[in-house]
Amino acid sequence: MKKVIRRFLVLLWLVAMLSSYWVFLPPLNPLAVGFWMFVLEGLILVFFAVFILAMADSVEGQTGSTFRGRKEVTPLKVADGQNIRRLGGGILLILILLFGLNLLNSRIFRAKSYANVISVKEADFNKDFPETNISTLALLDRASAEKIGDTYLGTIDKVSQFGISNDYRQITIGQQPYRVSPLEYKNFWKWLSNRKDGISYYVKVNQTTGKAELVRLSEPMKYSDSEFLFRDTLRYLRFKYPFTIFGDPSFEVDDEGNPYYVATIYQPKFMLASKDPVGVILLNAATGETKEYALDDIPEWVDRVFSANNVITRVDDYYTYQDGFWNTVFSQTGVKKTTDSYNYISIGSDIYLYTGITSATADSSNLGFILVNMRTREVTNYKLASATESAAMASAEGEVQEKKYRATAPTLAKLNDKAYYIVSLKDDAGLVKSYAAVDAEDYQQVTVNNDIETLISQFTDLDTSVLSGSGSGSPQTDQDIEIIKGVVEQLGSQMISGSTVYYISSSGKIYKVKATEDSTDQLPFLKVGDRFSGELNKNNYLKNFKIEVEKSE
CATH class of the missing domain: 2.40.50 (OB fold (Dihydrolipoamide Acetyltransferase, E2P))
Known part of the structure; x- marks a missing residue:
């Protein structure tokens, strides 16, 4: 009986561990917290298995003697008790070590180390911030891009089999800002019927003009996030790189329109704490080919190596912990932080995250703007006393308060050497109904217009017809000047x-x-x-x- 139970428990343990690995896909790397969670799971299951076997041993060893009408049960064997104590002690030791390492490498004890992970270049907004190229002005937010993209789903063949993924990742193609998203299988049964043919389309939405395109691929995607077995992007990469720590793969396309998934490789910065990117893995979504790149060797068409969370966390650490941890608790001398809003702008062929920098008191004014290249994490602080993004949004809403429009996260623009927030105003249905240009230095100065071309033309001499896709957005050439x-x-x-x-x-x-x-x-x-x-x-x-x-x- 005991042998049957033992074999059953071993089989059950193997099934549980393999199932857990299949679902959670932890890296087999002792520098990853996920690895230790996986180890702890296995030890805890072994602990319960040994305890059950010990109890079975105890029941099997009943003496048959009675004491006042009751049978006596043999206590746990010494060896079984020792095994249980060792397993329990091992589990407790790992938990204590993980907690201790995490505490010792936290910002409480290593504040200045966290502050020095990045360096920040100081610049003046008026002199150094590039004049906005309105032909690359990203006006559409994610929600609007989704609404536009979804309208194109009905134009594909087998429309009932596919939906559009909610990725809508912002990238640049050439020098134009787009949001791109692949199609996906609607459910398991749709995948079962179509997996051999793959996914033949992705959607791209121009964030400047609002025009969308359903791109048909010459070679369909066989690897995607909507796969169910070995061609699921995360699972495919995990089995190919079992020891590498990487994040969830994200969809991008190169300048020729070929689909890829980009997985950022991480290493902990301080023992097991504070993961930081060290490279990427590129997965060709059509062929399954992969290649690993160090940070300095990443192809230029890759736009998003660093996540917004990583960037903002590092910037906050830089401005918060320069004078140590306890300064942030008590005097807060020189402590600054990012504002509660951020957005992306395109400069050349790169995507930049921008956000305001404000004092620790977090009032409605910025001390300047942070601009971060999402491919290289080069950080520049442009000094300019201005309103926060939230204050600008509230000011824009106030101009149309009778219509109850809601402002989206603003886009920062420099027009004729002056800083503006360009804000889209939406109705209750989520449709853009109007636009506002808010003076960043004096957010009470707000100009609202239902036509974005007319609005922008009030602040620049450039041809604004590019905002509807019909112009160049560049200064006139000598031949055009009258x-x-x-x-x-x-x-x-x-x-x-x-x-x-x-x-x-x-x-x-x-x-x-x-x-x-x-x-x-x-x-x-x-x-x-x-x-x-x-x-x-x-x-x-x-x-x-x-x-x-x-x-x-």
Whole structure:
């Protein structure tokens, strides 16, 4: 009887451990906490198995003698008791060691080590922050991209078999910001019917223009997150790299549109604590080919190596623990932190996370903006006294409070050397109904318009038609420039979003000139009868405006 129980328990232990490994896929690496959780699970199961066997031994060893009508049961054997105590002691020792190592390597004892994981370059927003290229202005948030992408599902063959994954990861293709997401099998039975053919489509949504495309692949994806067996991306990579610590694979496409899954490789920074990226594994979703890269060798088309959580945690550590842990508890001298909102912007072919930096008191003002390259984790702090993102969102909502629109996380833009938050305003159905440009330095200055082209054109001389996909968004070339010359016949002015705009009537047309820091000092003294010249831009704005002074004979 005892042998049968022992064999059954061994078989049950093997099934439980294999099932646990299949589901949780821990790395077989002693530097991973998941590995020790897996070991503890096995030891705890062995502990209960030994205890059950010992109890079976005890019952089997009943003496048959009675004491006052009751049978006596033989106590646990010495060897069984020792095994149980050893197993219990081993489990307790591992738990104590894990807790102790975690405590000793926590921010309480190693605050300055955490603060020095990254370095931050200091810069001035007005001088060093790049002027926003409006052709790459990411206006669509994730929720809006999902709504647009879902409308294209009905255009595919076998529409009943597939859905669209909720990944919608922000990347750049070329230099354009997109959110991309693969199709996925709707359930196990749909997968069973279609797994041989694979997944032939993914959706990409342009975040600037809002235009979406359902991309058909020349070679379908055989590896995805919606697979159920060995071609599940995480399981496939775990069996191929059993000792490597890596995160959940995320979907990206290269500049040619080929689908990949990117798994960031991690190593703990302090013993078992504080994982930090050291490289990536790229999985070709069509062929199953994989390749491991160190951080310095990652292909440039890969946009997201570092997660937002890792980036923000490291930035917070840098600004919080420069003077040690206890300073954050008591005096809080020099303690800063990131704000409660962040977003992404595209600069060139890279994705950058930006967020505000505020004081420990967390009021409604920023001390500057942090810009982090999500591929290299290069961090720059651009100093600029400004409103927090939350304050800007509230200000934008206040401009349309009668409509009860809700603001999305703002996009930071630098237009004509000035910082603005560009905020999308949504109705209760989650549809974008309007846009707001909030002056980052004076968030009470808000301009709202239902048309994004018209809104942006009030703050820049660039061609804003690119925001609807019909223009370049770049400054005019020499061949496109039209020089206007004339005489002021009538003159007027008005304030628009904190800037003075002069209206000049000449030869039956009305031209507009916006007063900026670069405007000629003579602009405020412009009067009827003066001669002028300038370059004609959209909406009859004149750029490089000059007042021609008549020379005396």
